[in-house]
Amino acid sequence: MLILAIESSCDDTAAAVLEDDRRLLASVVSSQNEIHARFGGIVPELASRRHIEMIQPVIDEALAVAGVDLADINLIAATQGPGLVGSLLVGFTFAKALALVRRIPCVGVDHMSGHLLSCLLEENKPEFPYTALIVSGGNTALYKVDNPVSCSRLGRTRDDAAGEAFDKVAKLLDLGYPGGPVISRLAENGNPAAIAFPRARLAADSLDFSFSGLKTSVATHVNKTKATGQPLTLPDICASFQEAVVEILVDKTLAAAERTGHGRIVLGGGVAANPRLRTLMGERCTAEGRQLFMPAPALCTDNAAMIGLAGYYRFLQGDLVAVDDDAYSRSPLN
Numbered sequence: 001m002l003i004l005a006i007e008s009s010c011d012d013t014a015a016a017v018l019e020d021d022r023r024l025l026a027s028v029v030s031s032q033n034e035i036h037a038r039f040g041g042i043v044p045e046l047a048s049r050r051h052i053e054m055i056q057p058v059i060d061e062a063l064a065v066a067g068v069d070l071a072d073i074n075l076i077a078a079t080q081g082p083g084l085v086g087s088l089l090v091g092f093t094f095a096k097a098l099a100l101v102r103r104i105p106c107v108g109v110d111h112m113s114g115h116l117l118s119c120l121l122e123e124n125k126p127e128f129p130y131t132a133l134i135v136s137g138g139n140t141a142l143y144k145v146d147n148p149v150s151c152s153r154l155g156r157t158r159d160d161a162a163g164e165a166f167d168k169v170a171k172l173l174d175l176g177y178p179g180g181p182v183i184s185r186l187a188e189n190g191n192p193a194a195i196a197f198p199r200a201r202l203a204a205d206s207l208d209f210s211f212s213g214l215k216t217s218v219a220t221h222v223n224k225t226k227a228t229g230q231p232l233t234l235p236d237i238c239a240s241f242q243e244a245v246v247e248i249l250v251d252k253t254l255a256a257a258e259r260t261g262h263g264r265i266v267l268g269g270g271v272a273a274n275p276r277l278r279t280l281m282g283e284r285c286t287a288e289g290r291q292l293f294m295p296a297p298a299l300c301t302d303n304a305a306m307i308g309l310a311g312y313y314r315f316l317q318g319d320l321v322a323v324d325d326d327a328y329s330r331s332p333l334n
């Protein structure tokens with residue numbers, strides 16, 4: 001079965017072509033970073049307008065890269081939620097219309113379930129069950145994943161998502177958008193122990209996260225330093241901030257695995273592309289005798305390949321969308 005997948009939940013227009021859950025034939029992502037960079041964050045109206053411009057060319061490119069014709073496609077999968085509704089509606093409506101015209105089935109996919117399964121697109125894939133940390137610009141949550149269509153949430157952020165914290169700190173430091181990649185680059189030359197930023201552990205047995213205090217603490221440090229007329233040492237601030245985020249993510253993920261009893265840990269979401277998170281999680285998993293599975297960075301950030309995979313499993317369940325089904329902004333998984 002050939003699947004055409006569409007993702008437009010936030011600021012990336014993406015399309016992919018897959019053969020069942022076995023082979024990824026094409027994955028094309030058109031980023032809107034340049035459009036939103038000068039605003040220091042995503043402007044929803046600009047995002048949906050750009051999706052409208054890019055949806056057709058991105059799908060055409062994915063089909064061309066895969067070497068297939070639209071007439072060969074047997075199933076369309078599109079992100080139904082969560083995300084920015086204006087953005088979601090572009091991809092989801094396009095998918096429903098295309099399926100209707102081509103008389104093929106269409107499935108709506110929860111963006112989070114895509115991230116939960118994206119590591120299955122790699123050659124070295126985990127077996128079920130596993131414990132997953134999904135950490136992106138809109139979400140930070142831990143899951144017990146039983147099979148491709150069943151999972152339960154173990155904890156989530158009570159305020160900002162980790163990626164949101166990266167983006168807000170980058171804005172504060174005038175580093176542009178998105179913040180994660182630039183902060184992690186600057187952090188390479190900084191001292192992670194230079195500034196003792198707080199780690200919000202919440203209650204002893206809590207698997208929830210909180211990053212808003214950390215963000216405020218960075219702002220306080222910046223304001224105090226400026227008030228004393230001293231220069232800001234950006235690499236040290238970035239390295240210390242990043243270390244505080246990563247430490248909490250790793251500690252809570254391993255605590256979650258302890259609770260589920262799983263020997264397998266999986267990462268997903270844009271922040272999972274962070275090199276320091278990948279290294280520290282790897283070291284701690286090795287020390288505890290657990291296996292770590294991480295998608296390549298291009299499959300951590302938003303993409304349609306993971307939507308196609310999750311959509312395939314939904315299709316096997318017989319879970320099709322009706323023409324009048326709507327997009328949703330909040331995930332039942334979150």
Ligand code: KG4
Binds near residue numbers: 139
């Ligand atoms: O999954 P994603 O592409 O979009 C959603 O939020 O759904 O994730 C984007 C987020 C942004 O907040 C971005 O700053 C963060 O992922 N990110 C990173 C890195 N690369 C992307 N955060 C930390 N380090 C990175 N290397």
